Amino acid sequence: MSDLTREKARAALQWLVECGADEAIGEAPVNRLARATPNHGPKTSPAINEAPVVRPHVTTPTKIETPTTASSEGIAAACQSLEQLRAALSTFDGCELKRHATNLVFADGNPSGGIMFIGEAPGADEDRQGLPFVGRAGQLLDRMLAAIGLDRQTVYITNIVNWRPPGNREPSPEEAAICLPFLYRHIELANPKLLVLLGAVPVRHLTGLQGILRHRGRWEIYRCPSSGREIPVMLTLHPAYLLRQPSAKRLAWQDLTAISRRAKSLGLA
Numbered sequence: 001m002s003d004l005t006r007e008k009a010r011a012a013l014q015w016l017v018e019c020g021a022d023e024a025i026g027e028a029p030v031n032r033l034a035r036a037t038p039n040h041g042p043k044t045s046p047a048i049n050e051a052p053v054v055r056p057h058v059t060t061p062t063k064i065e066t067p068t069t070a071s072s073e074g075i076a077a078a079c080q081s082l083e084q085l086r087a088a089l090s091t092f093d094g095c096e097l098k099r100h101a102t103n104l105v106f107a108d109g110n111p112s113g114g115i116m117f118i119g120e121a122p123g124a125d126e127d128r129q130g131l132p133f134v135g136r137a138g139q140l141l142d143r144m145l146a147a148i149g150l151d152r153q154t155v156y157i158t159n160i161v162n163w164r165p166p167g168n169r170e171p172s173p174e175e176a177a178i179c180l181p182f183l184y185r186h187i188e189l190a191n192p193k194l195l196v197l198l199g200a201v202p203v204r205h206l207t208g209l210q211g212i213l214r215h216r217g218r219w220e221i222y223r224c225p226s227s228g229r230e231i232p233v234m235l236t237l238h239p240a241y242l243l244r245q246p247s248a249k250r251l252a253w254q255d256l257t258a259i260s261r262r263a264k265s266l267g268l269a
């Protein structure tokens, strides 16, 4: 706690209140999700209750070939830096979504931070500001990050598609297929040590797994299509879902603690 700023501490407390904590009952944090350990056993720090350990599902995304995806693939592959990738996307006209959007929404945060969060698609606020996760869901994401001592100086954030789908609908399979080669390259260039997928849509597109509630809380493996590099990926709930279903924040907290521990073990947080 000592190096948390007052603002981060306030955000972390606010997140705990939103999770349902309404009373401080002791100085030391208590993990109420930990499995009971016998009293006479050795003193260890309590294990956080995570989803059962299963063999991670390793995914190399499959390519959907259309003339436009072939062109987005070629353009993305030629980019040698994040700046080049952003510039290439800003002049790319192959995605219909761009016709309705105000701004390209490329990314926010620190690409060198080692942790990359991937959401679904920009909404109205993101479209106006040209930045991901700046609306209500984004503010909740900020509080979730603050609760584990992270923020936009330490993580990197982007989406499956880079323009807002009209009416905030889910990106169509074609729109996603056109943007995905850019995302694959984005991941390769940012080179994170951990990926976090927010909600069912990025989980479906990057791991092929259907349904977030069945799969959340698990570490899977994302294999970069070109380099073959393998990156641990946590599947978790989308903050917009948590705004609609506050009771699910309890599950999100389990995932956040798992992310925090993994990040700490890699020296990232």
Ligand code: URA
Residues within 6 Å of the ligand: 119, 120, 121, 122, 123, 126, 131, 132, 133, 134, 135, 137, 138, 159, 240
């Ligand atoms: N929801 C998302 O998935 N991404 C954003 O950038 C904003 C809301």
